[in-house]
């Protein structure tokens with residue numbers, strides 16, 4: 001598995017994947033689970 005967090009965009013320390021529909025931001029961070037690091041979506045910010 002690649003490190004998905006590295007594919008996320010970063011602005012001002014926030015990492016996110018842009019929503020192609022509404023240009024909002026799906027906010028992501030990294031969590032440890034079973035000894036592996038996974039990317040978790042924890043929030044959403046609407047687009048401008």
Ligand SMILES: [Zn+2]
Nearest residue numbers: 019021022024
């Ligand atoms: Zn959207």
